[in-house]
Amino acid sequence: MDDRVSPRKAAIAARVFDDGLLAEEAPLIGVIDTDALYSTINNLRASFPNFFTHAFAAKANTMPAVLDMIRRWGMACEVASPGEYQAAVQAGFTGGEIVFDSPAKTNWEIDAALSHGATLNIDNFQELARVDGWLAKKSSRSIIGLRINPQVGGGAIAAMSTATLSSKFGIGLEDGDNRQRLFDAYAARPWLTALHTHVGSQGCPLDLIAAGIAKTFNLAREINTRLGRKQITTVDIGGGLPVNFASEEVTPTFADYVAVLRQAVPDLFAGEFRIITEFGRAVLAKAGFILARVEYTKEQGGHPIAITHAGAQVATRTVFMPEMWKLRVSALDARGRPKSGAKIAQDVAGPCCFAGDVVAHARPLPLLEPGDFVMLHDTAAYYFSTPFVYNSLPAIPVYGISGADGALEVTELQKGGTLSF
CATH class of the missing domain: 3.20.20.10 (Alanine racemase)
Incomplete structure (x- = not known):
């Protein structure tokens, strides 16, 4: 799988981060390049x-x-x-x-x-x-x-x-x-x-x-x-x-x-x-992607695992049929820029409370760390728009991006679900 981030997607991700659309209360968003x-x-x-x-x-x-x-x-x-x-x-x-x-x-x-x-x-x-x-x-x-x-x-x-x-x-x-x-x-x-x-x-x-x-x-x-x-x-x-x-x-x-x-x-x-x-x-499908924060990382049995906020609730088919519905995953740093470094096979897991909630198995990526982000490519069809309401995880915010890379315009397409305790 090709984990390179195109210049257009890199520009969009940078704008999303600069606008603060990924935040503590919004660790997961969908993006559509309109x-x-x-x-x-x-x-x-x-x-x-x-x-x-x-x-x-x-x-x-x-x-x-x-x-x-x-x-x-x-x-x-x-x-x-x-x-x-x-x-x-x-x-x-x-x-x-x-x-x-x-x-x-x-x-x-x-x-x-x-x-x-x-x-x-x-x-x-x-x-x-x-x-x-x-x-x-x-x-x-x-x-x-x-x-x-x-x-x-x-x-x-x-x-x-x-x-x-x-x-x-x-x-x-x-x-x-x-x-x-x-x-x-x-x-x-x-x-x-x-x-x-x-x-x-x-x-x-x-x-x-x-x-x-x-x-x-x-x-x-x-x-x-x-x-x-x-x-x-x-x-x-x-x-x-x-x-x-x-x-x-x-x-x-x-x-x-x-x-x-x-x-x-x-x-x-x-x-x-x-x-x-x-x-x-x-x-x-290819007009959009998901951005999700890496919350924690761990090593189990010598195997690196990144726990992110993108799992079965937004990538249902990939989680349940991983060989049939493989997605490209890219590693971004804490500022939303493509991450470099030696690639290490690691699992990219989601937040759902079952063991199979993994969107990428043993995927070679620059080693992910807490505060980094992952980009799940080609997900504007069926993924974040058709959520699987598991663990009562809320709907995610979705933004439309248009315009030239130097002058991108951002439009809210869908409000995210809100929670209070």
């Missing part, structure tokens, strides 16, 4: 044709200030729970700008989506029957479609793979008579005008994602051909572009992904369908 986020969104939109609609996967970061920026910068919003739906509405997204995906929608959630005109991706035939019942009584301006599981296999992280033979998501395309049932569903319901898939996220190679999209695209065409009319007009291809957590390099890029899709599904770019994407991690 200029980097803006650049990524522009890159996403420039990499695809104009008829693609890009919906940000809110699960990656539901902070109101972040969703508001993403909306203002031209993205729609994909949500997968009533809480995410509410966050999207509060951030200013209107019905037509919201894509609602969930494998467990209640009647109340279906009513909310259809009443407000959100795009609704139906997960299974039982849910389809509920939508039938709703539409028998009312009308909706929503785009409505079925989610299929193309069953093309899994990637390196099983928990992130949603197109395996036994995935809980969608309608298995190769199971039993599902292909015919899908055709019958569209034939009987002219209001079914979309088709959706999502192959997986981190750990899924681009060719696997493209294979699932190809099967979905071809199914949309097959249904329209058999019906003799262009009923399906929207194809939602999900997100899933993996993020490189090993270095500062952005790889794969959105352009890389487009190149793979053009090879595997060239007609996807012909304008035959409106295409929706649902990127989350790839949009936001």
Whole structure:
């Protein structure tokens, strides 16, 4: 793992320390480089044709200030729970700008989506029957479609793979008579005008994602051909572009992904369908980082350990699946400047009261000391924005940074939780 701190991040960290944002009562903060986020969104939109609609996967970061920026910068919003739906509405997204995906929608959630005109991706035939019942009584301006599981296999992280033979998501395309049932569903319901898939996220190679999209695209065409009319007009291809957590390099890029899709599904770019994407991690992860104070250090069995304030509450996946979700960690001194010196293998642990609360195991770093800080890179998606409320640890303050390195502007994006005794 590359522990070097880029000049941009060093400048941001220096400004944060100079402003006193890390203090005794705030030993842990999140930082988002909003200029980097803006650049990524522009890159996403420039990499695809104009008829693609890009919906940000809110699960990656539901902070109101972040969703508001993403909306203002031209993205729609994909949500997968009533809480995410509410966050999207509060951030200013209107019905037509919201894509609602969930494998467990209640009647109340279906009513909310259809009443407000959100795009609704139906997960299974039982849910389809509920939508039938709703539409028998009312009308909706929503785009409505079925989610299929193309069953093309899994990637390196099983928990992130949603197109395996036994995935809980969608309608298995190769199971039993599902292909015919899908055709019958569209034939009987002219209001079914979309088709959706999502192959997986981190750990899924681009060719696997493209294979699932190809099967979905071809199914949309097959249904329209058999019906003799262009009923399906929207194809939602999900997100899933993996993020490189090993270095500062952005790889794969959105352009890389487009190149793979053009090879595997060239007609996807012909304008035959409106295409929706649902990127989350790839949009936001590399735009932010965590800064945490080293409170104590010790040596156990000849093994150095640094106890910091960043653990499972802000790096849940890394703590519980360390081999799958490794994060880069950098050592900073007590003034927030990159620390130099001989690198020594040491554990970087968190504050949670269980033994496995370690964000980096035997990581070679300049020896950490009390009062130093650590930087956890690429954490603006899923990490500090999706806290694990363990030991009742409070939400952390998050700041947005923008502008040139010599004239950085700081904005509070989220207040930290406060405690009193």
